[in-house]
Amino acid sequence: MSRSGKRTGWKTAVGVLLTGIMLFPVYWMLNVSFTRDQDMRKSPPDLFPVHGTLAGYRTVLDEQLPYLGTSLVIGLGTVVLTVALSAPAGYALAKLRPRGGGVLNFLLLAAQMIPGIIMAMGFYAIYLQLGLLQSVPGLIVADSTLAVPFAVLIFTAFMSGIPGELLQAARTDGAGPLRTFWSIVLPMSRNAVVTVSLFAFLWSWSDFVFAGTLVNGGAHEPITLGIYHYIGNNNQEWNAIMATAVVASLPAAVILVLAQRYVAAGVTAGAVKD
Amino acid sequence: MSHSRSQPGVPPGEARGRAAWAFLTPVTLYLALFYAYPLYRNVDLSLRDYTVRSFVQGDAPFTGLANYRTVFDDPTFAPALLHTVVFTAVCLVFQYVIGLALAVFFNQHFRLSVTLRALFLVPWLLPLIVSASTWSWMLNSESGIINAALHAIGVDPVNWLTSPSWSLTSVIIANIWIGVPFNLVVLYSGLQSIPASLYEAAAIDGANAWQRFWRITFPLLRPVSAITLLLGLVYTLKVFDIIWIMTKGGPADSSSTFATWSYQLGFGNLVPAFGPGAAVGNLLVVAALVFGLVYLRVQRKQALS
Numbered sequence: 374m375s376r377s378g379k380r381t382g383w384k385t386a387v388g389v390l391l392t393g394i395m396l397f398p399v400y401w402m403l404n405v406s407f408t409r410d411q412d413m414r415k416s417p418p419d420l421f422p423v424h425g426t427l428a429g430y431r432t433v434l435d436e437q438l439p440y441l442g443t444s445l446v447i448g449l450g451t452v453v454l455t456v457a458l459s460a461p462a463g464y465a466l467a468k469l470r471p472r473g474g475g476v477l478n479f480l481l482l483a484a485q486m487i488p489g490i491i492m493a494m495g496f497y498a499i500y501l502q503l504g505l506l507q508s509v510p511g512l513i514v515a516d517s518t519l520a521v522p523f524a525v526l527i528f529t530a531f532m533s534g535i536p537g538e539l540l541q542a543a544r545t546d547g548a549g550p551l552r553t554f555w556s557i558v559l560p561m562s563r564n565a566v567v568t569v570s571l572f573a574f575l576w577s578w579s580d581f582v583f584a585g586t587l588v589n590g591g592a593h594e595p596i597t598l599g600i601y602h603y604i605g606n607n608n609q610e611w612n613a614i615m616a617t618a619v620v621a622s623l624p625a626a627v628i629l630v631l632a633q634r635y636v637a638a639g640v641t642a643g644a645v646k647d
Numbered sequence: 648m649s650h651s652r653s654q655p656g657v658p659p660g661e662a663r664g665r666a667a668w669a670f671l672t673p674v675t676l677y678l679a680l681f682y683a684y685p686l687y688r689n690v691d692l693s694l695r696d697y698t699v700r701s702f703v704q705g706d707a708p709f710t711g712l713a714n715y716r717t718v719f720d721d722p723t724f725a726p727a728l729l730h731t732v733v734f735t736a737v738c739l740v741f742q743y744v745i746g747l748a749l750a751v752f753f754n755q756h757f758r759l760s761v762t763l764r765a766l767f768l769v770p771w772l773l774p775l776i777v778s779a780s781t782w783s784w785m786l787n788s789e790s791g792i793i794n795a796a797l798h799a800i801g802v803d804p805v806n807w808l809t810s811p812s813w814s815l816t817s818v819i820i821a822n823i824w825i826g827v828p829f830n831l832v833v834l835y836s837g838l839q840s841i842p843a844s845l846y847e848a849a850a851i852d853g854a855n856a857w858q859r860f861w862r863i864t865f866p867l868l869r870p871v872s873a874i875t876l877l878l879g880l881v882y883t884l885k886v887f888d889i890i891w892i893m894t895k896g897g898p899a900d901s902s903s904t905f906a907t908w909s910y911q912l913g914f915g916n917l918v919p920a921f922g923p924g925a926a927v928g929n930l931l932v933v934a935a936l937v938f939g940l941v942y943l944r945v946q947r948k949q950a951l952s
Contacts, residue, residue, distance in 0.1 A: 381755075381757040381758055382757075382758070384752075384755060384757035384760075385757050385758045385759050385760075387752070388752070388753070388757065388759060388760060388763045389759070389763065391749070391752075391763075392763045392766050392767065395766075395767055395769075395770065395824075395827070396766060396769060396770075398770070398778070398781050398782060398785060398824065399769055399770075399773070399781075401781060401784075401785055401792060402777070402781045405784060413790065414789065414790050415790075416789070416790065416795060416798075417792075417795035417798065417799065418790060418791075418792055418795055457673075458673050458674050458677055459674060461670040461671070461673065461674075462670060462671050462673070462674035464670055465666075465667040465668070465670035465671045466671070469663050469664075469666055469667030469670065470663075470667070471663070471664045471667030471668055471671065472664060473668075474667070474671070477671060477674075477675065477678075479943070480678060480682075481674075481678070482939075482943060483936065483939060483940075483943075484678065484682045485939075486881050486935045486936055486938075486939030487682070487686065487932055487935065487936075488884070488885030488887070488906060488928070488931050488932065488935055489885065489887060490885070490887050490906055490909055490910050490928060490931075491685075491686070491689055491909075491928040491929070491931065491932050492682075492685050492686075493910075494685075494688075494689055494692065494909075494913055494921075494924065494925055494928055495684070495685020495686060495687075495688040495689045496681075496685050497913075497914075498685075498688045498689075498692060498921075499684065499685060499688055514681060515681075517681075518681050518682065521674070521677065525674060549666075550663075550666040550667075550669075550670070554670070575772065578774065579773075579774035579775060579776070581774070581775055581776050581888045581892070582887060582888060585914075586914060597774060597776045600776050600777070600780060601776060601892065604780055604783070604892070611784055614780060614784075615780075615781070615784070618776075618777040618780055618781060621774055621776070621777055622773050622774065622777050625769070625772035625773050625774070626769075628772065629765065629768060629769065629772055633765050633768075636768060636772070
């Protein structure tokens with residue numbers, strides 16, 4: 374691509390500069406997480422953690438582990454529920470194409486447009502009556518609504534690409550739709566399962582609206598509420614707050630490093646939330 | 648077996664339909680229970696006079712559109728509407744322009760361009776509470792890095808989050824930062840579908856980079872731009888986390904949008920106003936669905952053409 378090394382070298386420099394500007398808040402989060410309490414109010418603030426401390430991270434270990442554990446459980450629960458619901462639906466919409474499938478597809482797309490706080494208020498009203506407030510399964514169900522419509526879309530798009538001849542062969546061998554789905558379609562859709570699982574986990578891990586509405590003050594609160602309580606208590610230990618934020622960002626970082634191609638595929642699938 | 652040949656790999660006619668709906672039953676029930684029913688409950692909430700007590704007992708009196716009237720007459724209504732429009736419009740414009748500029752830039756494939764473009768995804772992947780609290784601290788009046796930087800170039804400190812004249816700007820800045828990656832990725836993928844031969848032909852004709860952008864890139868990117876902006880519109884309308892975490896819509900409602908106002912009414916006060924809160928929320932649903940339908944129409948048209 375490069376006609377002259379000099380010209381692209383200049384572009385790389387600009388690119389690095391722009392990326393640096395874009396990621397400055399992330400750097401600042403890291404910097405503050407290592408800053409000592411007595412340096413926190415310094416003016417101007419230190420641009421580098423010259424007197425770096427791990428005190429913030431010690432506080433995280435002391436206070437935030439239960440929150441992280443809850444988030445992990447809720448994230449994994451959301452992944453399982455989302456895949457279990459949407460993979461069969463994707464198969465049916467892509468390969469069995471029933472009458473009424475188009476309507477269902479439309480409803481799924483429309484469902485993505487509903488603001489989260491509206492869903493949260495509806496869930497609150499229902500959970501209050503059912504006694505499901507402050508329960509982990511309740512939050513898993515609510516969080517899965519963030520991912521299910523998107524997941525069906527991804528599965529449908531992906532499974533449409535599986536050759537029909539293959540399924541026909543399975544049928545000739547006497548496999549019913551369930552068998553075909555379980556032994557052929559699902560194993561072949563591994564990439565779609567990975568993409569869906571990543572997003573379902575990330576969205577549920579990041580969820581603040583449902584958590585704040587449905588499990589606030591309960592025994593099992595996720596990490597987003599852990600951070601929120603820190604800020605809300607007028608906490609001045611910003612190193613601890615930012616250290617928690619760094620830890621809460623780890624899944625996103627891991628996903629970006631290990632699964633970047635799935636992320637890009639998911640975004641460009643078109644109907645992703647921003 | 649004649650019609651199974653026309654549809655290879657699937658059982659014929661009616662049996663197929665039954666099997667298909669067996670696979671679709673879970674998700675259909677799920678949609679009804681966890682989308683339709685909460686939405687219905689929300690409409691019901693907005694049409695009754697709920698208190699905490701009647702919320703539990705379920706005997707709130709039906710009051711018709713009284714909650715909507717309350718909301719329209721509320722002094723917060725006009726500012727919240729204005730903030731929602733300003734927030735959405737300004738965020739959309741900046742996210743799109745910055746996203747497009749970056750997409751064009753990264754489309755030139757220089758060394759490290761793939762890695763750097765991937766790094767641009769970070770703000771979008773971070774939990775919103777993380778972004779919001781980081782921006783809160785950066786914008787802190789006394790100890791924030793932004794005011795320190797302004798001080799360094801001789802500008803007086805700004806009370807970003809605590810002054811009514813700046814709070815909306817602050818949440819807009821943070822939200823633009825979060826939305827740029829989405830615009831970048833989608834617009835970048837749109838650029839990939841523009842044939843390189845067009846640019847080569849234009850270059851032979853002596854068109855400079857600026858002309859190539861306005862004559863080729865921008866017009867050919869219009870379908871993708873429309874999709875990006877419409878989706879962005881729907882998503883920006885419902886932004887709640889960022890504003891709530893950074894300013895709670897304050898001070899004095901100076902950064903409250905329909906989303907935060909709705910939540911404020913329902914959950915933010917000691918005495919919850921579930922009815923009016925749900926009413927505001929439903930107005931937001933209607934707005935989001937209207938633009939959502941426009942989006943689906945545009946997308947379908949593009950798929951057909």
